[in-house]
Amino acid sequence: MDSMLYLVDLFGTMVFAISGVILAGRLRMDPFGVMVLGSVTAIGGGTIRDMSLGATPVFWITDTTYLWVIIVTCLLTMMLIRHPRRLPWWVLPVSDAIGLAVFVGIGVEKALNYQDSALVAIIMGVITGCGGGIIRDVLAREIPMILRREVYATACIIGGAFYTTTLMLGATPESAFLSCVITTLIIRLGAIRWQLSLPTFALDK
Amino acid sequence: MDSMLYLVDLFGTMVFAISGVILAGRLRMDPFGVMVLGSVTAIGGGTIRDMSLGATPVFWITDTTYLWVIIVTCLLTMMLIRHPRRLPWWVLPVSDAIGLAVFVGIGVEKALNYQDSALVAIIMGVITGCGGGIIRDVLAREIPMILRREVYATACIIGGAFYTTTLMLGATPESAFLSCVITTLIIRLGAIRWQLSLPTFALDK
Amino acid sequence: MDSMLYLVDLFGTMVFAISGVILAGRLRMDPFGVMVLGSVTAIGGGTIRDMSLGATPVFWITDTTYLWVIIVTCLLTMMLIRHPRRLPWWVLPVSDAIGLAVFVGIGVEKALNYQDSALVAIIMGVITGCGGGIIRDVLAREIPMILRREVYATACIIGGAFYTTTLMLGATPESAFLSCVITTLIIRLGAIRWQLSLPTFALDK
Numbered sequence: 159m160d161s162m163l164y165l166v167d168l169f170g171t172m173v174f175a176i177s178g179v180i181l182a183g184r185l186r187m188d189p190f191g192v193m194v195l196g197s198v199t200a201i202g203g204g205t206i207r208d209m210s211l212g213a214t215p216v217f218w219i220t221d222t223t224y225l226w227v228i229i230v231t232c233l234l235t236m237m238l239i240r241h242p243r244r245l246p247w248w249v250l251p252v253s254d255a256i257g258l259a260v261f262v263g264i265g266v267e268k269a270l271n272y273q274d275s276a277l278v279a280i281i282m283g284v285i286t287g288c289g290g291g292i293i294r295d296v297l298a299r300e301i302p303m304i305l306r307r308e309v310y311a312t313a314c315i316i317g318g319a320f321y322t323t324t325l326m327l328g329a330t331p332e333s334a335f336l337s338c339v340i341t342t343l344i345i346r347l348g349a350i351r352w353q354l355s356l357p358t359f360a361l362d363k
Numbered sequence: 364m365d366s367m368l369y370l371v372d373l374f375g376t377m378v379f380a381i382s383g384v385i386l387a388g389r390l391r392m393d394p395f396g397v398m399v400l401g402s403v404t405a406i407g408g409g410t411i412r413d414m415s416l417g418a419t420p421v422f423w424i425t426d427t428t429y430l431w432v433i434i435v436t437c438l439l440t441m442m443l444i445r446h447p448r449r450l451p452w453w454v455l456p457v458s459d460a461i462g463l464a465v466f467v468g469i470g471v472e473k474a475l476n477y478q479d480s481a482l483v484a485i486i487m488g489v490i491t492g493c494g495g496g497i498i499r500d501v502l503a504r505e506i507p508m509i510l511r512r513e514v515y516a517t518a519c520i521i522g523g524a525f526y527t528t529t530l531m532l533g534a535t536p537e538s539a540f541l542s543c544v545i546t547t548l549i550i551r552l553g554a555i556r557w558q559l560s561l562p563t564f565a566l567d568k
Numbered sequence: 569m570d571s572m573l574y575l576v577d578l579f580g581t582m583v584f585a586i587s588g589v590i591l592a593g594r595l596r597m598d599p600f601g602v603m604v605l606g607s608v609t610a611i612g613g614g615t616i617r618d619m620s621l622g623a624t625p626v627f628w629i630t631d632t633t634y635l636w637v638i639i640v641t642c643l644l645t646m647m648l649i650r651h652p653r654r655l656p657w658w659v660l661p662v663s664d665a666i667g668l669a670v671f672v673g674i675g676v677e678k679a680l681n682y683q684d685s686a687l688v689a690i691i692m693g694v695i696t697g698c699g700g701g702i703i704r705d706v707l708a709r710e711i712p713m714i715l716r717r718e719v720y721a722t723a724c725i726i727g728g729a730f731y732t733t734t735l736m737l738g739a740t741p742e743s744a745f746l747s748c749v750i751t752t753l754i755i756r757l758g759a760i761r762w763q764l765s766l767p768t769f770a771l772d773k
């Protein structure tokens with residue numbers, strides 16, 4: 159289970175790095191700028207989580223595997239992807255959904271290792287899942303899409319709530335983790351497939 | 364005194380969350396995006412303060428009351444406010460001024476619990492008061508108004524300086540705190556009432 | 569060596585603060601907003617570095633000299649600089665290059681005091697050198713130029729790699745530090761002199 163989880167975590171890191179690289183490519187950054195944006199997207203959320211919890215040095219200092227995965231991913235993406243539109247349209251969003259789901263589960267789990275509150279754990283799931291993408295969009299001077307639509311923060315919150323609820327109901331940590339990842343994934347995949355979004359909260363200007 | 368202070372702190376948290384919700388409404392975010400923006404505005408400044416001081420886990424992890432207040436505030440604001448322009452014009456700025464003044468006082472006080480420098484304490488007051496609003500504006504892709512005009516950072520700095528100066532002159536922590544809050548509040552209210560602003564520092568492009 | 573290094577570090581702090589003040593002047597901020605932008609530019613990178621390493625309280629809390637240098641620098645810059653274009657064109661970029669080179673060296677050194685990984689040390693050099701400028705540009709609502717061109721992150725990465733490589737090859741920490749600073753400086757000065765930039769990585773929109 160643990161080594162499986164670690165591999166999926168690294169897969170999430172790869173996918174998020176790729177999304178940073180693609181945005182960087184649209185902004186015509188230089189190769190090292192590309193790596194900065196890829197890295198920030200992949201580890202930004204977990205870094206804020208660890209800083210808030212006081213879990214320092216943060217995770218990518220303790221285990222540099224994450225950094226190597228990001229470096230190799232960024233290099234390969236720059237070499238191989240020239241025309242992202244030629245990929246089947248669903249490859250990137252589905253990969254992103256898998257990465258997101260795993261990151262939410264890991265965020266909740268790590269928070270529960272440090273403190274007891276279920277609410278804080280859910281929030282740490284959201285931060286781990288959404289933080290990197292928000293920093294990526296801010297650096298690219300876009301209003302973070304994550305906040306605007308796409309049932310994105312929503313999926314994280316519901317997934318995180320599944321984790322803490324099943325755990326409270328007596329589930330093992332493993333099955334609570336799985337229920338969280340699967341819930342988040344299903345909601346995101348459903349939102350992608352049927353282009354769901356919540357009604358927005360709109361005020362007059 | 365302490366429980367009074369705690370209540371005013373929670374009031375500041377509410378007010379700042381509302382200002383995040385209103386900006387989110389203008390950007391037509393989805394409900395969970397609204398809650399993210401409301402939360403960031405309310406606890407962003409104190410989070411940066413605690414991370415810098417090494418006061419981790421940060422305050423809203425140690426005491427989740429803040430989070431519950433934010434959640435309820437965001438939900439109520441979304442349900443009740445549809446036309447913010449129908450409120451008397453002064454309600455939001457005056458509430459914001461009260462929140463700001465309290466946050467500055469709390470930031471200075473917390474910094475003095477961790478270290479001795481008056482300068483660092485004043486800066487922590489500014490960070491606690493202005494940090495959340497700056498993050499809110501960055502996420503909404505606006506140049507933080509706090510930096511541009513309105514005697515906003517200015518009020519925090521002068522209020523914080525009152526705290527440390529009166530304390531050095533022999534005041535009790537309670538009266539130093541009060542003098543800080545009242546000074547910050549008066550400056551902000553005066554700036555709102557008479558639309559004061561400092562001359563800007565302007566360079567040729 | 570140590571006191572020399574400290575002086576150069578303070579020089580770097582001054583130069584970065586000036587670059588924040590000049591951007592603030594172009595955005596017509598009020599004087600305290602100017603000081604916020606100057607401070608963030610000068611200490612932002614080192615703050616993120618210290619938070620990630622768990623080196624808290626962060627450096628400017630432990631040694632407030634940095635803050636005083638920033639305050640005096642911001643005040644003097646506001647009083648003396650009205651027409652930055654009247655300075656010889658190379659003064660600001662060359663000073664910035666010196667500041668950057670020193671910050672990279674200091675970031676690498678500090679990281680090596682806290683952990684063993686050369687990769688993490690190089691990244692901390694990049695964060696220390698580029699972090700403040702990135703926050704400055706985000707607050708001013710610009711896509712960080714550092715990421716786009718100018719061989720900026722590139723110079724930091726190569727300089728940091730020189731530090732860790734020479735150290736591994738048996739150099740003293742002093743000479744490793746010097747080789748890092750000189751390498752970073754030469755690359756940046758060369759990039760400024762000949763307007764070098766790497767080919768950008770560009771994707772179709």
